[in-house]
Amino acid sequence: MNPSPPPPRDPDLLEEALGLGRGGSPPWRLAFVEDCVETSGAFVLHHFLKRALSTEGDGTVVFLGLAQPFSHYDRVLRKMGCNLSVQRNKNKLHFIDLLNLEFLGERRLSNEKGENDIEIGFMDLYNRILRSIEAIRSKDYNGGWTTIIIDDLSHLEIAAHGSAKHVLDFLQYCRSLTSEMDCSLVILNHEDIHSSDEALQMLSHLDYISDILIKAETLSTGIAADVHGQMTVIIKDAPGGLIKKLHSFQFKVKENGVEFFYPGSRF
Amino acid sequence: MAESISRSLRDGCLEGEHAPALTIEDSLACPLGSHVFDHFLANLASQIADGTSQARGLVLVALNRSPSFYIDLLRRKGVDASLVDKWVRILDCYSDPLDWKDRIPPLMNVQKPSTRENVSFFRDVRDINKLLSSVLDLGKGFVGQGKTRFAVAVDLVSNLLRHTSLPSVAGLLNNLRSNDQISCIFWLIHSDLHEPRVSTALAYVSTVVASVQPIMQLTDEHRSRRDFLWLEKNSCKAKFYVRLKRRNGRVKLLAEELHMDQVGVKFAAVTSENSFVNKSLLPKVQFNLQLSDQERVDRAKVVLPYEHQGNGEAIQIYDGRRSLSDDQKDPHLVQPSTFSVMTDAQATSGNGEIHYIRDSDDEQPDSDEDPDDDLNI
Numbered sequence: 247m248n249p250s251p252p253p254p255r256d257p258d259l260l261e262e263a264l265g266l267g268r269g270g271s272p273p274w275r276l277a278f279v280e281d282c283v284e285t286s287g288a289f290v291l292h293h294f295l296k297r298a299l300s301t302e303g304d305g306t307v308v309f310l311g312l313a314q315p316f317s318h319y320d321r322v323l324r325k326m327g328c329n330l331s332v333q334r335n336k337n338k339l340h341f342i343d344l345l346n347l348e349f350l351g352e353r354r355l356s357n358e359k360g361e362n363d364i365e366i367g368f369m370d371l372y373n374r375i376l377r378s379i380e381a382i383r384s385k386d387y388n389g390g391w392t393t394i395i396i397d398d399l400s401h402l403e404i405a406a407h408g409s410a411k412h413v414l415d416f417l418q419y420c421r422s423l424t425s426e427m428d429c430s431l432v433i434l435n436h437e438d439i440h441s442s443d444e445a446l447q448m449l450s451h452l453d454y455i456s457d458i459l460i461k462a463e464t465l466s467t468g469i470a471a472d473v474h475g476q477m478t479v480i481i482k483d484a485p486g487g488l489i490k491k492l493h494s495f496q497f498k499v500k501e502n503g504v505e506f507f508y509p510g511s512r513f
Numbered sequence: 514m515a516e517s518i519s520r521s522l523r524d525g526c527l528e529g530e531h532a533p534a535l536t537i538e539d540s541l542a543c544p545l546g547s548h549v550f551d552h553f554l555a556n557l558a559s560q561i562a563d564g565t566s567q568a569r570g571l572v573l574v575a576l577n578r579s580p581s582f583y584i585d586l587l588r589r590k591g592v593d594a595s596l597v598d599k600w601v602r603i604l605d606c607y608s609d610p611l612d613w614k615d616r617i618p619p620l621m622n623v624q625k626p627s628t629r630e631n632v633s634f635f636r637d638v639r640d641i642n643k644l645l646s647s648v649l650d651l652g653k654g655f656v657g658q659g660k661t662r663f664a665v666a667v668d669l670v671s672n673l674l675r676h677t678s679l680p681s682v683a684g685l686l687n688n689l690r691s692n693d694q695i696s697c698i699f700w701l702i703h704s705d706l707h708e709p710r711v712s713t714a715l716a717y718v719s720t721v722v723a724s725v726q727p728i729m730q731l732t733d734e735h736r737s738r739r740d741f742l743w744l745e746k747n748s749c750k751a752k753f754y755v756r757l758k759r760r761n762g763r764v765k766l767l768a769e770e771l772h773m774d775q776v777g778v779k780f781a782a783v784t785s786e787n788s789f790v791n792k793s794l795l796p797k798v799q800f801n802l803q804l805s806d807q808e809r810v811d812r813a814k815v816v817l818p819y820e821h822q823g824n825g826e827a828i829q830i831y832d833g834r835r836s837l838s839d840d841q842k843d844p845h846l847v848q849p850s851t852f853s854v855m856t857d858a859q860a861t862s863g864n865g866e867i868h869y870i871r872d873s874d875d876e877q878p879d880s881d882e883d884p885d886d887d888l889n890i
Contacts, residue, residue: 365611373617380620411675415611418672422608425579450705453541486544486703488749488773 259506260293263479263493264458271391275424276485277458280437285475287434287462288313289499291397294432295319296328296503299338304390306337308378310371312344312401313434325501340378344371344405364406368416375420379427391429394420398434399452410448421455421485437461454486465496474498477506514755514769515780518721519556525567525662525696530760532662534690535699536715539725542705543751545771546725547577547668548778550701554583554666555590555777557697561664562596568664568696569600572652574644576606577669577701580632590777602651603632606644610676612636638673641681645688652694662696665689670702670715679711686718722756725771749773753780 257266265273281287298305311319319341320330333339379392396402399413406412420431440449453459459480465473479493498505518535526532535553539546554573560566573583580603587597609615615636635647652663667673673682689698704712704724716722728750753771758764770781804812 369611369613369617372613376617376620384621414675418607418610419613422579425581426608447706450541450703454544454703454706484547486541487547488544 259493259495259508260290260460260477260479261297263481263491263495264460265481266297271428272430274430274457274481276421276431276456277433277460278452278456279432279434279460279462281434281462282436282438282464284464285462287460288397289497289504290460290462291395291432291434292319292322292326293504294393294395295330296323296326298391298393299328299330299333304388306339306382306390306392307333308340308342308375308382308392308394310342310344310375310394310396312405313397315345316341316343326503337382340382342371342374342378344401364409364412365415368406368412372416372419372423375423379423379429392427394423394429394431396431396433398436400436400439403448410451414448414451417452417455457482457485457487462497472498514767515552515723515753515771518723518755519553519560521721522553522557522664522697522699523560523566525664531690532692532695533697533721534686534719535697535721535723536712536719537699537701537723537725538704538712539701540703540705543725543727545751545773545778546701546703548773549723549725549753549771550666550668550699551586552778553699555587555592557664557666558587558592558597558601559590561600562592566664566696567662569661570652570656570663571601572648572663572665573601573603574606574635574648574665574667575603576610576638576667576672579607580605580629583668584629598629598631600655601631602655604635604644604647604651605632606635606638606672609634609636610638610672638676641677641685645685648689649692649694656694662694664696665698667698667700670700671706674707674711679714683714683718686715690718716756720758724754724756726752726754728752728770752783 264277279287279290281290295307295309298307309319316330323330330339330341334341375394382392402413402416403410417433423429424431435452437449440446459478459482461478461480462475463478464475466476473496476494476496480489481491481493482488483490495506495508497507521533522535537546537549537553539549554571557566557568558571561568561571575583583603584594584597587601588594633647633651635644637643648665652665656663667686670682670686673685686698686700689695700715702712702715750770750772753769755767755769756764757767768783770783771778772781773779
């Protein structure tokens, strides 16, 4: 007698805030995860990765790894109960390794069309994302939602030699992809490196194109053993639009996952 | 004010004049500019569909949102879909602004979204001249040559400025404005994405500048980009400042209030209740930090020492040691037996006076005792 499948687990506070519920497609297209030196937001990406590849849904992931190698994410997700190697073999995960940042060219002089190697490099990267989506949807595709995860935006800026324009152009194409291909985009961004006036404009650009902002920061009271930080989720009614809802709760990062809870609800 | 802007766009331009040009600007502090743009777009599209406007068609340059968004928007606002197809042309600069898609292999086995007849792709936003000619060709394509005019809307000039310089963009807008077949033109810009000179330069190209600003101004406490509670408070309401440039050169500044509801933006005259908003920002503490009306009146009546009261009488100073006479209603007014200052007229009369004020009531008059003797320095 075959064992019955485990009952679907209840959504946690982050999933509830994002309207993810029990599987299904998210009601948003572009989410930025902001963190700082004191509180890394990488656990949010791990959480998205695990959720998208969970057996409860038919989701697929295209992961742009600029900050860590595949083995790092594999190790982390194994402790969370998700085998990335198996998921990759099953065509549910496409990992684009960009660790060496050599995918963008060095030549910054433009050709007659106004392009340089950096733009051509981003165009190639966009092409690789398209090919991954094509591969995901070519065989045994059952209509599941595709999530594109980028870890992280600051490495894209490094690869672009600090050119915010090229990064924003690339994000524009990714953003249009979310509406054409029915997928969503999750990007990790380190807010505290954007401290100059020019960099603040970059943050403003990102604010205008995102419809969800997930902010991980330290507790205002300082470091605590049982509470690792505070999370704020801002839901807008449209990209760069009005704030529709604001959720705030705390979190604790564990080896096998992360716990989200309201302040004062843990003992 | 918003009504008059809509009328101005509807009526278009006079013979021999450039087309009216509207700049809508906002910022992250109050990101309602897109909704205001949608409001004027839907209004003008309705008027074009009804045949009540000078413009007989509309060309929308879509840089920030997809053409399908605008088609859905106009449908939701009640513009007939067949009339949208007939009188609205969308230049799609959103899907492929840099011509990447033509140079990479197309997706296989993936259903592409259907294209509409009134949507044209534009794949090189860096070429401003080509953009100008594409807009004019699209407009002439459905209104023909001759005297018929069409309207132009650019959904986000900020995106154009990322690809090309300010002089190029200003030149594009000016060329459109001065074209004989353009009835009116309007655009949106996010002012906090650029230097102030950009907004200024575009203001010179415009006949009307409509600025969406928060009801509550940023204080130092709210300077952080991430004061979300402050943003939430400002989300649904805003101030709508309009700067009109008349033909005779006069510039008028007017203000309205703007608020968002389920349907869209609504405009209303400025109310006085918002003047009390900042007062409510005082911290909630157990003691009263404000003055009542009676306290304000009493404070205004206080006679300050060493200050000319300006009523022609001799300045009198209360030394705080004498009891008040019954005749004195104001306790702060000076007693006539204390020090008094002569007016200039009296001083020049030659009658000098010396008035001595004792340091304390214990001091005997004409005492030789040095009051500092007990200091033991």
